[in-house]
Amino acid sequence: MTLYQFEGATPVIGKDSYVASSAEIVGDVTIGHNCYIGPGAKIRGDYGKIKIGNRTSIQENCVVHAGSNQVAVIGDNVTVGHGAIVHGPTIHNNVIIGMGAIINDHAVINDWCLIAAGSLVVGKQVIEGESLVIGVPAKIVRKISETNRALIEYSANLYAQLAPRYLKGLEKIE
Secondary structure, eight states, X not given: OEEEOBTXXXXXXXTTOEEOTTOEEEEEEEEOTTOEEOTTOEEEEEEEEEEEOTTOEEOTTOEEEOOTTOEEEEOTTEEEOTTOEEESOEEOSSEEEOTTOEEOTTOEEOSSEEEOTTOEEOTTOEEOXXXXXXXXXXXXXXXXXXXXXXXXXXXXXXXXXXXXXHHHHOOOOO
16 A cells, blocks of 8 residues: 655554555544455545545445545445545445546435446435435436345445455465
């Protein structure tokens, strides 16, 4: 992992969190406990602050940033899928952000939501809790099902269990 202090702000990484060696974390960033930060992830707390909760995964090649004087919040048990862009929103707990999705400034995603892969949540859009969201721009299509709820729990657990495995078992070979 590459951690950068920026203008006196130093990233804080919680206990039992794994951060890939190719991930870059800059400035005013707090990452909770038992998180997984994948290879190529870029988390930049330079203009604003970033707060990531516990048991959250920021997967490969994701970008997390906050605009000027913003606080980007990603809650507990959140899965941010491969290649997603998260720019200055509030994402509450138990959420999946699908692969390649874009979540824009000041958007609010409430608890127990599933944002489909490739969706675009526009700036200031508010997604009510327990919603399945699809499209460009993103639209709520229905309440999540029990199957969706189980997927959200499964995904959070999967990556929370993967973090300590990486901490103990990852070995670079030449």
